[in-house]
Amino acid sequence: xxxxxxxxxxxxxxxxxxxxxxxxxxxxxxxxxxxxxxxxxxxxxxxxxxxxxxxxxxxxxxxxxxxxxxxxxxxxxxxxxxxxxxxxxxxxxxxxxxxxxxxxxxxxxxxxxxxxxxxxxxxxxxxxxxxxxxxxxxxxxxxxxxxxxxxxxxxxxxxxxxxxxxxxxxxxxxxxxxxxxxxxxxxxxxxxxxxxxxxxxxxxxxxxxxxxxxxxxxxxxxxxxxxxxxxxxxxxxxxxxxxxxxxxxxxxxxxxxxxxxxxxxxxxxxxxxxxxxxxxxxxxxxxxxxxxxxxxxxxxxxxxxxxxxxxxxxxxxxxxxxxxxxxxxxxxxxxxxxxxxxx
Amino acid sequence: xxxxxxxxxxxxxxxxxxxxxxxxxxxxxxxxxxxxxxxxxxxxxxxxxxxxxxxxxxxxxxxxxxxxxxxxxxxxxxxxxxxxxxxxxxxxxxxxxxxxxxxxxxxxxxxxxxxxxxxxxxxxxxxxxxxxxxxxxxxxxxxxxxxxxxxxxxxxxxxxxxxxxxxxxxxxxxxxxxxxxxxxxxxxxxxxxxxxxxxxxxxxxxxxxxxxxxxxxxxxxxxxxxxxxxxxxxxxxxxxxxxxxxxxxxxxxxxxxxxxxxxxxxxxxxxxxxxxxxxxxxxxxxxxxxxxxxxxxxxxxxxxxxxxxxxxxxxxxxxxxxxxxxxxxxxxxxxxxxxxxxx
DNA sequence: TTGTAAGCGTTATCAC
DNA sequence: GTGATAACGCTTACAA
Numbered sequence: 001x002x003x004x005x006x007x008x009x010x011x012x013x014x015x016x017x018x019x020x021x022x023x024x025x026x027x028x029x030x031x032x033x034x035x036x037x038x039x040x041x042x043x044x045x046x047x048x049x050x051x052x053x054x055x056x057x058x059x060x061x062x063x064x065x066x067x068x069x070x071x072x073x074x075x076x077x078x079x080x081x082x083x084x085x086x087x088x089x090x091x092x093x094x095x096x097x098x099x100x101x102x103x104x105x106x107x108x109x110x111x112x113x114x115x116x117x118x119x120x121x122x123x124x125x126x127x128x129x130x131x132x133x134x135x136x137x138x139x140x141x142x143x144x145x146x147x148x149x150x151x152x153x154x155x156x157x158x159x160x161x162x163x164x165x166x167x168x169x170x171x172x173x174x175x176x177x178x179x180x181x182x183x184x185x186x187x188x189x190x191x192x193x194x195x196x197x198x199x200x201x202x203x204x205x206x207x208x209x210x211x212x213x214x215x216x217x218x219x220x221x222x223x224x225x226x227x228x229x230x231x232x233x234x235x236x237x238x239x240x241x242x243x244x245x246x247x248x249x250x251x252x253x254x255x256x257x258x259x260x261x262x263x264x265x266x267x268x269x270x271x272x273x274x275x276x277x278x279x280x281x282x283x284x285x286x287x288x289x290x291x292x293x294x295x296x297x298x299x300x301x302x303x304x305x306x307x308x309x310x311x312x313x314x315x316x317x318x319x320x321x322x323x324x325x326x327x328x329x330x331x332x333x334x335x336x337x338x339x340x341x342x343x
Numbered sequence: 344x345x346x347x348x349x350x351x352x353x354x355x356x357x358x359x360x361x362x363x364x365x366x367x368x369x370x371x372x373x374x375x376x377x378x379x380x381x382x383x384x385x386x387x388x389x390x391x392x393x394x395x396x397x398x399x400x401x402x403x404x405x406x407x408x409x410x411x412x413x414x415x416x417x418x419x420x421x422x423x424x425x426x427x428x429x430x431x432x433x434x435x436x437x438x439x440x441x442x443x444x445x446x447x448x449x450x451x452x453x454x455x456x457x458x459x460x461x462x463x464x465x466x467x468x469x470x471x472x473x474x475x476x477x478x479x480x481x482x483x484x485x486x487x488x489x490x491x492x493x494x495x496x497x498x499x500x501x502x503x504x505x506x507x508x509x510x511x512x513x514x515x516x517x518x519x520x521x522x523x524x525x526x527x528x529x530x531x532x533x534x535x536x537x538x539x540x541x542x543x544x545x546x547x548x549x550x551x552x553x554x555x556x557x558x559x560x561x562x563x564x565x566x567x568x569x570x571x572x573x574x575x576x577x578x579x580x581x582x583x584x585x586x587x588x589x590x591x592x593x594x595x596x597x598x599x600x601x602x603x604x605x606x607x608x609x610x611x612x613x614x615x616x617x618x619x620x621x622x623x624x625x626x627x628x629x630x631x632x633x634x635x636x637x638x639x640x641x642x643x644x645x646x647x648x649x650x651x652x653x654x655x656x657x658x659x660x661x662x663x664x665x666x667x668x669x670x671x672x673x674x675x676x677x678x679x680x681x682x683x684x685x686x
Numbered sequence: 687t688t689g690t691a692a693g694c695g696t697t698a699t700c701a702c
Numbered sequence: 703g704t705g706a707t708a709a710c711g712c713t714t715a716c717a718a
Contacts, residue, residue, distance in 0.1 A: 062396070
């Protein structure tokens with residue numbers, strides 16, 4: 001059984017002590033060129049791979065990052081993961097992805113396991129963690145944390161989100177340009193920061209567009225298509241239904257679309273719709289969906305970037321306080337298709 | 344700085360030796376009830392969490408599973424990950440997901456890192472690893488591996504795939520029932536097992552349905568929509584284009600749909616189409632897509648199951664040889680909608 | 687320039 | 703029943 005090659009083997013083979021071998025391989029301290037070469041040769045010869053475990057035990061770093069999102073099987077979060085993993089991988093970090101199952105308890109449990117496993121950093125999209133809960137978890141073992149998409153303001157070492165307010169302005173403005181005066185927003189769960197931001201963004205954009213409060217309807221659903229569908233039905237039952245809807249996400253838009261279809265309504269004739277997120281199948285829907293293009297991969301990599309910085313700064317993120325946690329806001333872009341009334 | 348609580352702290356607090364504390368907490372050996380209780384109390388009191396790193400160093404197990412797929416941001420693989428992570432998590436395993444970037448080199452690199460990090464097991468969807476390459480990697484440190492979706496027959500401790508051949512039979516049969524006699528298959532890359540199986544499945548299903556070889560067209564593309572689109576165009580340029588297409592995946596179907604639309608063809612009137620994979624937006628496409636429902640989450644959890652067994656059997660998977668590696672084949676189900684000609 | 691030795695936090699093999 | 707003590711594989715003072 002191919003016993004694993006240890007540093008001791010390399011040292012013996014090179015005829016030096018273990019510590020010399022270690023120093024040679026890590027390029028630390030003053031070594032004679034001969035020994036350095038001899039050790040390198042021996043390591044190569046034996047195909048030595050330093051044990052991450054032994055190293056971690058000693059250095060107290062695991063080169064591992066924890067990644068927690070509400071639902072990893074969602075294209076959006078899967079892409080975030082990809083972006084983060086790629087960026088962090090380039091710096092030698094592995095990432096462990098965990099699912100919070102769209103619940104705060106799940107989130108807490110995931111974070112606990114991750115911290116317990118001594119990850120060097122955390123990437124978290126929260127669905128409503130409180131500052132206190134967050135403190136309690138990271139206080140057990142200080143671990144820098146960068147929030148993304150679902151953020152907890154003032155906590156952690158930074159955050160990256162989409163320009164939710166700006167996006168809503170674009171969406172509502174576009175609908176208004178099409179002549180709509182009674183616009184509804186189907187929003188996401190209000191315990192999540194991005195859902196909240198989109199809601200406030202919607203309201204101020206509506207005001208900006210000259211709509212009266214009475215004409216700005218707003219209802220909330222989960223992020224899933226099914227609950228969006230139900231909510232959309234309820235919206236249509238309003239005494240005075242809207243003439244256009246802005247959906248807070250692609251899945252919500254899909255739910256709405258389904259509801260409209262169930263009522264025999266034609267989009268955009270009977271009802272216009274636009275949405276956040278630009279799913280790749282948007283163009284092939286009937287009608288093609290007008291959306292806000294976002295780049296989830298970028299969210300992940302920017303978050304990874306910020307985390308790397310925080311880790312460098314050391315102190316488990318304790319060294320902020322002087323400067324505010326960095327917050328990146330990623331731009332979004334309108335992708336006009338037919339569902340809004342464009343031709 | 345909240346120094347971390349170690350076993351030594353617990354032992355001291357309980358007034359016993361470290362080894363006794365260890366035994367008490369692990370429930371090993373004969374201990375007096377008092378000491379057992381005292382240790383438990385101390386551990387609880389101090390909120391002791393055994394260090395996974397210290398433990399790993401000693402036990403040579405990391406309680407970590409490596410997960411490698413061509414593209415993690417794909418809904419299909421993301422769902423596999425979710426299924427696997429959930430099942431393995433229940434047994435105390437964490438999973439590290441890595442992207443092979445749809446290349447064999449990427450796969451090899453990912454596997455190397457994972458094995459180097461001493462994962463206790465591997466879950467792999469390969470895009471064309473050879474037996475030799477696989478051997479070389481896992482021989483460095485024997486690690487049980489279960490293949491899924493993209494499998495390497497005869498290698499590893501088992502595999503789980505979809506019933507690709509049966510699925511093709513259903514798809515082709517359905518199209519034949521609609522009266523189609525000239526059916527084309529837009530297949531996936533032929534270095535991947537599932538793509539190959541679907542291809543052979545297509546050919547035998549076509550024969551079964553009484554089609555002549557001359558009437559069974561077959562072209563291959565990548566799994567991405569863009570290359571499928573190009574290939575579909577080429578297909579239409581055939582002297583005698585088919586009247587129906589079966590797409591080897593949802594993304595391939597999307598690419599075809601786009602090509603058909605670009606040519607001003609109406610589906611299903613000018614061209615019928617059915618496909619593997621049942622994306623959730625399938626119903627809202629124009630026309631709604633007839634598909635084969637599959638359950639990627641199940642693929643992940645079944646693969647996890649098999650892997651757990653293999654790990655129990657120990658010997659790094661060396662103990663097969665007597666019995667063949669278990670191979671699970673998951674059923675698929677037809678989801679008829681309008682793109683095939685159904686009304 | 688190199689070697690010795692301590693220690694990271696466990697578990698496991700001995701003695702007692 | 704319980705306690706020393708030796709690993710596990712590595713890094714890093716401290717000596718030489």
